[in-house]
Amino acid sequence: MNVVLLPGDGVGPEVMAEARKALDALELGIAWTDVPWGSAWWAEHGTMMPADAIDVLRGHDAILMGAVGDPAVPDDEALWGLILKIRQELDLWVNVRPARLLEGIPGPLAGRAPHDVDMVFVRENSEGEYAGVGGRVHRGFGHDVAIESSVFTRRGCERVIRYAFGMASARKGVLVNATKSNASRFGFPFWDEIVAEVGAEFPGVVVDRMLVDALSARLIRDPGSVDVVVASNLFGDILTDIAAALQGGMGMAASANLSPGGGVPALFEPVHGSAPDIAGRGIANPVGAIWSAALMLEQLGAGEGSRRLMDALETVCRRGPRTRDVGGTATTAEVGDAVVAALAA
Amino acid sequence: MNVVLLPGDGVGPEVMAEARKALDALELGIAWTDVPWGSAWWAEHGTMMPADAIDVLRGHDAILMGAVGDPAVPDDEALWGLILKIRQELDLWVNVRPARLLEGIPGPLAGRAPHDVDMVFVRENSEGEYAGVGGRVHRGFGHDVAIESSVFTRRGCERVIRYAFGMASARKGVLVNATKSNASRFGFPFWDEIVAEVGAEFPGVVVDRMLVDALSARLIRDPGSVDVVVASNLFGDILTDIAAALQGGMGMAASANLSPGGGVPALFEPVHGSAPDIAGRGIANPVGAIWSAALMLEQLGAGEGSRRLMDALETVCRRGPRTRDVGGTATTAEVGDAVVAALAA
Ligand SMILES: CC(C)[C@H](C(=O)O)[C@@H](O)C(=O)O
Ligand SMILES: CC(C)[C@H](C(=O)O)[C@@H](O)C(=O)O
Numbered sequence: 001m002n003v004v005l006l007p008g009d010g011v012g013p014e015v016m017a018e019a020r021k022a023l024d025a026l027e028l029g030i031a032w033t034d035v036p037w038g039s040a041w042w043a044e045h046g047t048m049m050p051a052d053a054i055d056v057l058r059g060h061d062a063i064l065m066g067a068v069g070d071p072a073v074p075d076d077e078a079l080w081g082l083i084l085k086i087r088q089e090l091d092l093w094v095n096v097r098p099a100r101l102l103e104g105i106p107g108p109l110a111g112r113a114p115h116d117v118d119m120v121f122v123r124e125n126s127e128g129e130y131a132g133v134g135g136r137v138h139r140g141f142g143h144d145v146a147i148e149s150s151v152f153t154r155r156g157c158e159r160v161i162r163y164a165f166g167m168a169s170a171r172k173g174v175l176v177n178a179t180k181s182n183a184s185r186f187g188f189p190f191w192d193e194i195v196a197e198v199g200a201e202f203p204g205v206v207v208d209r210m211l212v213d214a215l216s217a218r219l220i221r222d223p224g225s226v227d228v229v230v231a232s233n234l235f236g237d238i239l240t241d242i243a244a245a246l247q248g249g250m251g252m253a254a255s256a257n258l259s260p261g262g263g264v265p266a267l268f269e270p271v272h273g274s275a276p277d278i279a280g281r282g283i284a285n286p287v288g289a290i291w292s293a294a295l296m297l298e299q300l301g302a303g304e305g306s307r308r309l310m311d312a313l314e315t316v317c318r319r320g321p322r323t324r325d326v327g328g329t330a331t332t333a334e335v336g337d338a339v340v341a342a343l344a345a
Numbered sequence: 346m347n348v349v350l351l352p353g354d355g356v357g358p359e360v361m362a363e364a365r366k367a368l369d370a371l372e373l374g375i376a377w378t379d380v381p382w383g384s385a386w387w388a389e390h391g392t393m394m395p396a397d398a399i400d401v402l403r404g405h406d407a408i409l410m411g412a413v414g415d416p417a418v419p420d421d422e423a424l425w426g427l428i429l430k431i432r433q434e435l436d437l438w439v440n441v442r443p444a445r446l447l448e449g450i451p452g453p454l455a456g457r458a459p460h461d462v463d464m465v466f467v468r469e470n471s472e473g474e475y476a477g478v479g480g481r482v483h484r485g486f487g488h489d490v491a492i493e494s495s496v497f498t499r500r501g502c503e504r505v506i507r508y509a510f511g512m513a514s515a516r517k518g519v520l521v522n523a524t525k526s527n528a529s530r531f532g533f534p535f536w537d538e539i540v541a542e543v544g545a546e547f548p549g550v551v552v553d554r555m556l557v558d559a560l561s562a563r564l565i566r567d568p569g570s571v572d573v574v575v576a577s578n579l580f581g582d583i584l585t586d587i588a589a590a591l592q593g594g595m596g597m598a599a600s601a602n603l604s605p606g607g608g609v610p611a612l613f614e615p616v617h618g619s620a621p622d623i624a625g626r627g628i629a630n631p632v633g634a635i636w637s638a639a640l641m642l643e644q645l646g647a648g649e650g651s652r653r654l655m656d657a658l659e660t661v662c663r664r665g666p667r668t669r670d671v672g673g674t675a676t677t678a679e680v681g682d683a684v685v686a687a688l689a690a
Contacts (some may be wrong), residue, residue: 075527076534084645085530108565110455134494134531142499148532149479149494154487180579182420183429186462187493189421200532213586214618220453234525237585241558245565273559 001030001300004056004063008038008082010274011332012066015280015289018336019064022290022312024035025340026305027296033060034162039070048073048081055090060294063267065288080132083269091266093259094160095123095236096167096295097271099243099253102287105320106327107248109220114289116224117246120171122164123236125257128187129158130233152187152232158196163204164230170197171227175199176208178215178231178239191232200210201251218240244271249325254292256299266299269294282331284321287313290339312342329342346375347647349401349408349610352382353427355619356677359627360634363681364409367657368638370685371650376407384415384423393418393426399434407641408612411634412619419646425477426612432470435609437602439505440468440581441512441640442616444588444598447632449663451672452593454565461569462591467509468581471601472501473532475578497532497577508605509575510547516572518587520544521553523560523576523584536577561587566591589616589633592668596630598638601644611644613637627676630668632658635684657687 005020007013023030035056037049041327048068050056057063064232068082069075089152101107101117131151138144168175177195179188192209199207210214210218212235219226219242230240244253253271270288278284290313297306322328323335350365352358368375380401393413395401402408413427414420431437446452446462454461466491473681476496483489513520522540524533537554544552553557555563564587566570576584589598598616615633623629642651661683667673668680675683 062648069527076530078529079527097400106455107585108454110451110453130528130531133492136531136535138499144499146497146531146535147478147494148529149492152493153492154483154489180582182414182424183476183579183582184477184493185421185425186481186491190481190491201364213582214595216561217586217590217595218586221594234528237525237528237558238561241562242565242587245562249566250559250562 001028001029001062001131002033002060004033004035004060006035006037006063006065007068008068008133009068009273010276010279011284012274014279014284014332015270015286016064016066017053018286019289019293019331020069021336022309022339022343023293025343026309028302034151037082038068039073042077042081046138049189051308054086056088057090057265060265062265062300064293064296065269066268067270067272069274071276084130086267087257090259090267091126091262092259092267093124093126093156094163094258094266095125096256096258097121097123097240097243097253099240099247100253101247102314102317104322105248105252105321107246109150109223109246119223119226119243120167120228121236121240121243122228122230123240124156124160124231124233127151127153128233142178149182150187152190155195157191158198161194161198161289162201164228164299165198165205168205168228168241169202173204174208174227176210176215176226176229178210178212178229178235182211194291212239215239219243219246231251250287251288251325254295256292256295258299261266266296268296274337282333283323284332285325285337286332289315290336312339315342346373346407347378347405348375349378349380349405351380351382351408353411353413353414353619355412355624356629357383357413357619359624359629359677360615360631361409361411363631363684364634364638367635367654367684370688371654373642373647373650382427383413384418384669387418387422387426399431402431402435405610405620407610407645409641410612410614412615412617416621429475431612432602435604435606435612436471437604437609437612438469438471438501439603439605440470440586441601441603442466442468442588442598444585444592446592447597447659447662449665449667450593450597452558452591453590454568457568464568464571464588465512465573465583466585467505467512467573467575468585468590469501469505469576469578471615472496472498473578477586489610495532497535498537499539502536503543506539506543506575507546508575510543511575513550514547517684518549519551519553520571521555521560521571521574523555523557523574523580525557527556534538557584560584564588564591585600585616594630596633596668596670598633599640601637601640603644609661611641612642623630627678628668629677630670631677632662635681653688657684660687
């Protein structure tokens, strides 16, 4: 398994060190390629990645990434120059984000059992609100207009919706379809049509059509009623941060950016950002990063390694040590060491 | 005070009856104009409102609305034919949504005091993601593309952003600016520029720039850290449903659609929808509707009446009766009657 390690910025390298440590402890023979891309690379070269970055990535089996973003780098360059670029240029069209509250981790909701939070979000990852299409007129003349266009293509919608139906049929047979079709006149009504069409292939799956605003509230009021959610790029982004909050915080959440059948490396990353406010202090929560590593193993066909890693991670969450964002006092490395110890036990 | 009462669909008429009852009990001499617009009107006439509806509304001081939407009416017609049409044709460009957890109402968050949820959302209400601009090509040929464009104008952004700065400076001096500027390339970067420009007029206000995904999580993890939020049309929509969930549920939340200085009637409505699932059973929570009535009085210059109504409403929330969505067993009318009794006490 040839894996690119892209630690990135801020707490990215800190949590990636622990993910790598845990993967190495599994002795699966992963060959690592370290790439120093991100904001430091930008400071030196004016771009977040070298010109041949996408080709470099293509030559590998998977990409494990920390986080990108730095106060010194304009967001537009940092994100469109790296993570959004990789997603779009490798056509990693589905972003799968499990959201489960692990035992031992304090959730924010009053009187909820851990198993009340156990969802999977299937996020469109290549177009929609993140098409990057638009423009601006009259800039600087006091009557400017900016237009940002969401682009939904049949191919782009169909594949992710079909993927989500597959996931729902393998789980509880209910697919929550998150849109804003009452205020959107073109994009989401089109999306809904495709949900209806693809749904005909999955007669065993019930579609639960929810407006994104109402679904956001429902995730808080009744998370146990939600299982698999399919959402556009932007709605998936928002909903999975809500879900991460319910999971115990941003540090807990993992994600897989996939191109099923695409013959390109998939990208695995924790949902959290580079968190410049706590970077360098060794206190970031590595759980989301290690969980992402487990998702990577599963995808690479190392199912047993993936299960062993998740078991170890869940043991550590249950017994501690835990970082301070989830009620503990441990450092990032102490949590990583505990996962390695649990793997050996 | 000439007020249009637009009860609308589903639970709309049920909660509006209680709001009207409470307003009448205040004896402020409100003259009511009842309009039977909504889905029943649509069934008969094929439109949600008559052709001269906007002119009818213009002749009044305010509009108090229940909810619209019905399973039998396509969303596009129900919403664009009534609430979105009124907002845009009267140019009600700001939607103010207070979100406060009232004493006695069970909030969903573990270990949070009621005063931890006390925010005001200032939502852009006339353009942005709700511009209704876009189209579709290749429909039905298997390679369709749908485009939905968000339109941000300088005038549209400036006025709502300036309004929000005013609100922040009258409260705690901090304005949370909710955008998605890292993934948006044109719309939100423009919005952010205007926030910076208008901010120069308010040197006493600190801007707290948050991405909408991170803010959604923060509202759940640390609602007490948020005071005034300014947001685009769509983000305001999503964030205020999250806030309503934190307030105790959709039935609790109130809103004011205003056109400050515009010489048109403002529109007041609870944030909840027509809730066809519980309509006709007399169990809908009227608190958001009555709260909206109090916002209306404030706007109409009846500040004392507004305060008396809010006091009565808060007394009822504290002591009961409460509807079942907030832990009680009362009917809609019992809550309304209790508010009237509290006004008399
Ligand atoms: C960094 C940002 C562009 C990204 C996104 O919006 O997709 C992040 O929030 C995520 O959820 O992966
Ligand atoms: C009914 C719908 C169009 C509306 C909106 O999205 O604005 C509602 O959700 C609201 O928040 O007032």
